[in-house]
Amino acid sequence: MSKRITRALIRQKLGAGLPEELVDFLTRISTQKAWFENVGAPHPRDVLVVRAGSWRAARRTDKTLFKVRGPLWHKLMLQANTPRNNDRVYSIYSKSKEIFLRSQGAWSKVQATRNLNRAYGMLGEDVGFAAGAIWMGDLEAKQFWLNLVGFYLEGHWPCGWYGRFPRGKLIVF
Numbered sequence: 001m002s003k004r005i006t007r008a009l010i011r012q013k014l015g016a017g018l019p020e021e022l023v024d025f026l027t028r029i030s031t032q033k034a035w036f037e038n039v040g041a042p043h044p045r046d047v048l049v050v051r052a053g054s055w056r057a058a059r060r061t062d063k064t065l066f067k068v069r070g071p072l073w074h075k076l077m078l079q080a081n082t083p084r085n086n087d088r089v090y091s092i093y094s095k096s097k098e099i100f101l102r103s104q105g106a107w108s109k110v111q112a113t114r115n116l117n118r119a120y121g122m123l124g125e126d127v128g129f130a131a132g133a134i135w136m137g138d139l140e141a142k143q144f145w146l147n148l149v150g151f152y153l154e155g156h157w158p159c160g161w162y163g164r165f166p167r168g169k170l171i172v173f
Helices: 007-014 020-032 054-082 083-104 114-136 139-153
Strands: 049-050 158-162 168-171
Touching: 007 020, 007 083, 020 083, 020 114, 020 139, 020 158, 054 083, 054 114, 054 139, 054 158, 054 168, 083 114, 083 168, 114 158, 139 158
Parallel strands: 049 168
Antiparallel strands: 158 168
8 A cells, every 4th residue: 555755754754854855855756656667668868878678688687786786885884984874874775765665555566577576676775775875965876876766767677787887877678
């Protein structure tokens, strides 16, 4: 069952001292309902990405994106620099992911197909990572995750990375 997400609920779940940009991001992303409706379709930014041609091809590339996401997240945790800040960043990540997925009713929808299960899982993680990057104020990580989330918002699945980061291109289905 989906749940309406309000600014007050976000502040209640994530605690005090949130940047307005983070509250705005979570409020905006929680209202989107049409995820993955344009997978496989052309995209205006096609010249900037590598296209995956099918769900199967998209699933095969997701490990390449983990190799980019992991080091960026690790960098954020190192920047947090203290156990208390590390705990706060992780809390922002996990609670943002939970708030988002519950707002979508995704816990029941993801059972529909193996493809959507993996795509929704990555979407939830990327929303959490973006929230952590916004809270930390790290420009490189924030730009990376907000770019990923932008493709999700447009109905596509950013599913992999081609080349070495930061050079290379996002793989999108």
